[in-house]
Amino acid sequence: MDDRAKELIRCGDELFSKRSPLLSLWQTIADQFYPERAEFTVTRTLGDEFASHLNDSYPLIIRRELGDFLSTLRRKDQEWFQVSVERDNLLDNGGKRFLEYATTVQRRAMYDRRSQFTKTMKEADHDFITFGQPVLTIEPNFATNTLLYQCWHLRDVVWSFTLDGRIAEVHRKWKPTARQLAKLFEKKPGASLHPQVSGKLEKDPYCEIECRHVVVSIDDYEPEKRLKTQAYTELYIDVANQHVMYEAPLRNAKYVIPRWKTLSGTQYGHSPAVTVGLPDARLIQAMSLTLLEAGEMAVRPPMAAKIDVIPAGAKLFAGGITAIDAEYDGRIEDAIAPIMNDHRSLPFGLEILKDKQAMLAQAFYIQKINLPQFDHEMTAFEFSQRLQEYIRNVIPLFEPIESEYHAQVCDQTFQVLLEVNAFGDPRMFPRSVRGQETTFQFDSPLSQAVEREKGQRFLEAKSLVDQAVAYDPACSSIVDWRTSLRDALDGKRTPAKWLRSEAEVEKYAQSVQQQQQLQQQIQLAQQGGEAGQAVGAAQQAINAAA
Secondary structure: OOOOHHHHHHHHHHHHHHHHHHHHHHHHHHHHOOOOHOOOOOOOOOOOOOOOOOOOOOOHHHHHHHHHHHHHOOOOOOOOOOHHHHOOOOOHHHHHHHHHHHHHHHHHHOOHHHHHHHHHHHHHHHHHHOOOOEEEEEEEEEEEEEEEEEOOHHHEOOOOOOOOEEEEEEEEEEEEEEEHHHHHOOOOOOOOOOHHHHOOOOOOOOEOOOOOEEEEEEHHHHHHEOOOOOOOOEEEEOOOOOOEEEEEEOOOOEEEOOOOOOOOOOOEEHHHHHHHHHHHHHHHHHHHHHHHHHHHHHHHOEEOOOOOOOOOOOOOOHHOOOOOOOOOOHHHHHHEEEOOOOOOOOOHHHHHHHHHHHHHHHHHOOOHHHOOOOOOOOHHHHHHHHHHHHHHHHHHHHHHHHHHHHHHHHHHHHHHHHHHHOOOHHOOOOOOOOOOOEEEEOOOOOHHHHHHHHHHHHHHHHHHHHHHHHHHHHHOOOOOOOHHHHHHHHOOOOOHOOOOOHHHHHHHHHHHEEEEEEEEHHHHHHHHHOOOHHHHHHHHHHHHOO
């Protein structure tokens, strides 16, 4: 028995115990919106029908639509993110070119087929939309020399954060087979399986072993062993035998847990879309059942029959034969007739159902996720106001996706690649990049609107200056056109290799200015009747400057 394993198992059990009331809520949410994931308080078997308890598929479609929309923000055929730095105003052209190179390297690593990035992120998208957070791991896969992305079930993971928002510890339940454990640790130095597990490799290699993967901050685990390159420690623990199978230092937490919306006093996030939409989803299911029953009664109404005339009951199905008493000599309509109900309220019920579906779509931002369509010519002021309105509407959705979700995934990926020198020797990075904190810029409908507005501001400034120059030519010098144009081009994500550096532009500007001055000298010489030799010398000077 290992004392370290015993203490970490106890800490994990305490976190799982405190989190247990939340599982019932997640089960309810999954039953209504994400039945494929509804295994928080129940255990499914292969072949179980996921949505047999539902009467209407609309809540599932809405969740699927918003979840799938997130994947369109990471289209492989577009550069949806760019590596940047916090103080990007200090970047020179060489620094910008390096960041573009780093972006290309990171994109290639993320979209490598063996990294499982696309599959994992699709799973995480729907956890983010439905439960307010996914649990991801990003690590190097040295077996294939690629990255490895994995998404884990929220049921199996608990975590806590430090006061400044960093991951403090993560405990994940895990049940690999004995063979999988042996394969995982066969090349890891210092790894060891418990003798009871080793003994099962030949007798029962597919038996499941209850394990835990623990990542804990070194400050909480062994602060006296903290190194500059070690912020965390990861441990694989055999729970049944209370044995630490493997322990290793980590620079990064390996886990990424982005949260859509948080509340004070808890480390677990929630989905504002589901919080608003859950009552409507329940009501839609109840209304759909009622309307289905009402519709069936309208098409196939209940029947009233005289029992002494039809003793065996009416057979109201195709090909059914209803036996009638032989002595009955009246009309059949007098013996059996439908009980007619008032079905005039059925269209009203359908209208209410459509209203509830529209409310659910609004709760999931479905009407707000696309850029507005401008179907007529607008003034610059109207265009700007429409963009501002769109930005206000989508900020609650896109801001957490970019700052919490995509930023964490991209940053963790960058840090893992940096550890394995995927970008080259850090000592050779450009001076304007070296030592700066890495950030990311994203291409989304929100950023497109902001970029479009920046370009619009440049055009508005040019229009104002053009009008003012007609009254005072000196107004043309008010705006720094080089700086404003560079900002507008940066807003349009113009590649740095397309642009000349500031030094090159300055040199070119001096050359143009020199040519203009020499041209003026030629004109003055021609007007003053000076000798052609002086004119020729000036012309040669212009050619040399060019």
